[in-house]
Amino acid sequence: MFKGLRGLFSNDLSIDLGTANTLIYVRGQGIVLNEPSVVAIRQERGAGGPRSVAAVGTDAKKMLGRTPGNIVTVRPLKDGVIADFSMTEEMLKQFIRKVHRSRMFRPSPRVLVCVPCGSTQVERRAIKESAESAGARDVFIVEEPMAAAIGAGIPVGEARGSMVLDIGGGTSEVAVISLNGIVYSQSVRIGGDRFDEAIINYVRRNHGTLIGEATAERIKIEVGCAFPQSEVREIEVSGRNLAEGVPRMFTVNSNEILEALHEPLAGIVSAVRSALEQTPPELCSDVAERGIVLTGGGALLCDLDRLISEETGLHVHVADDPLTCVARGGGRALDHIDQHGGDFFAPE
């Protein structure tokens, strides 16, 4: 009822609701929140009892895989879309409250949420309703590749084709953009999470040891690569030996991880090739001249740009600060809305 009045005391937000991380860009302030999309739920008085939120974001991620019986850590988004509606709503509520300093008024901001371009109408509606339930007075939806392109600084309004590849936690999106619109886009459900899974499977198969998601992510960040390296890097990790059932330390090197990541990387390369095949020839030649811009956390994988460049024959480079491109791009689109309306927003 008082959303309009409360809105006067709220900041406009651009939210990159990602599978792995949620970033919030506040108009005029920049990125103010970058936390993992994890919620820890406490089950009170046994099964069937009331549930309450124990922690959200970084605090909840620390609990991942280390919780007692009455606390469950949930990742409410899967493959870029909502897997648990109420938990997503709770997480958004907490994050929105966190970025507003005023405790006097419950915030009711205008919110722009980025969604994968491959998401269905039902999935988009779920995200919109979730944001509205979390207190947003207006919810705008923009497709992730468009936000990523704006955030990376690509001139999206020109009558020239630009290709952007956004590799997130759950999905990878490739899109050809021209005249403020997406001409062609393809979304594959491969992202950072799939890389972690591939590493877990590889270690289990080749080292006979079970490792957790957090360890897999650490391996990926420290020695992960997408292209053979002149120098082999190693990392020592521990896991539970499947045969002996006891914890064991072992060493993994970058060549092994390269092999482990081969399959998910091949999926991404295939999506890029498919997009290039489907793109109209005029735009395709523009892309060939300008190259492909990589954004998203997955772009930080060592030498991923070289792999895609070799596979596609195009120049590929990583955008500046690729992790925050989507949130920043959403923020720029939100700034633009007051003067020029929502040209970039996707239909629900």
Add this chain to the structure above:
Amino acid sequence: MTATGHPGQDMAGVRGAGRGNDHHEEQLDLLFGAETEVVSETGNDNPDSNAGTGEAVVAAPPVVDADASVGQRLRAARERRGWSREDVAGRLKLQISVIRRIEEDDYSGIAHSVYLRGYLTSYSRLLGLPAGLADEIVSTRGEEAPLVSTGTVSRSRYLLDRYSVSATYLILTGLVVGPAVWLATHGGLEQNFARTELLDVAPPQTALAREQARNELTLEPVVAADSAASIAPAAAAVEEAPPIIASMAPFSSLTSAPATPPTPAVATPAATGAHTLTLRLKQASWVEILSASGEKLEYGLLPAGAERSYASDGAISVRLGNAEGAEVVADGEAIDLAPFRRANVAHLKVFGDGARASRVE
């Protein structure tokens, strides 16, 4: 590795065919044979070692000034390696014209920061130059891509959206600060009990001071016409007399205030009569004294130390709120209030028929 229905099946299937877990390094060579070659070329900064890759090495590399432009430095590094522009364009998967523009420091057409940074970073990396070169150029020559939109929002709507928040803050601040400033300047919040006085009892010294001031005002022109300056302090004395303000403060605070010490003063009899009733208060008390005709002789809270006398021909009804702290003298004879008390309130009739004092039910 099993082939699945994944989009990348063709590439993974073809390249992963015949691979086993024990020989992954050889398989990687097979898998990325061409790329490994690139690594061996690009990862080597020593120009002499390029002889092994079949590249021609320039015998006398051009000397580059310390203050040479980025384009000149890139060109020099390229020529040191003996690579042509076509070689670099092929390795970077860029057009030759782009390489030429970079080397000539002409960034027209490629000035958008995102692309310029990408091209310069890739080129620097290929030649083993520091990546900071790109930042230097992008910060000075790069252009931010403007966000151009086809839609427009009406001017009034835009102004409303833009300034509504500021206006609301301004109005709310005015509503909060305005009254506070008004109260502060008009003394509405003054809590100086020392200046508050009872309406019931006009302070005698105030009346006295006012009387004196009036006398001085009337006498001064007559006595000394040339000492006009002395009129001003006298007038000020009149003005400075404390205003009479009704107070909600407990009476005890008034009595404890040093500015207004209790003034034990004997009031003149209200009227003439055969009987005299004297009331002395050791403590503050509520007092109601009615004459036989029902006229209120006293009605209000009297301070400690007050002494009043009342004259009457008929009976007087006396009601005391604090009987313990009061003393009643009727025609010079003290009356014991104990028989007339209920709790601490005494109600009695003095000079009634028969007895000097009688209880009023």
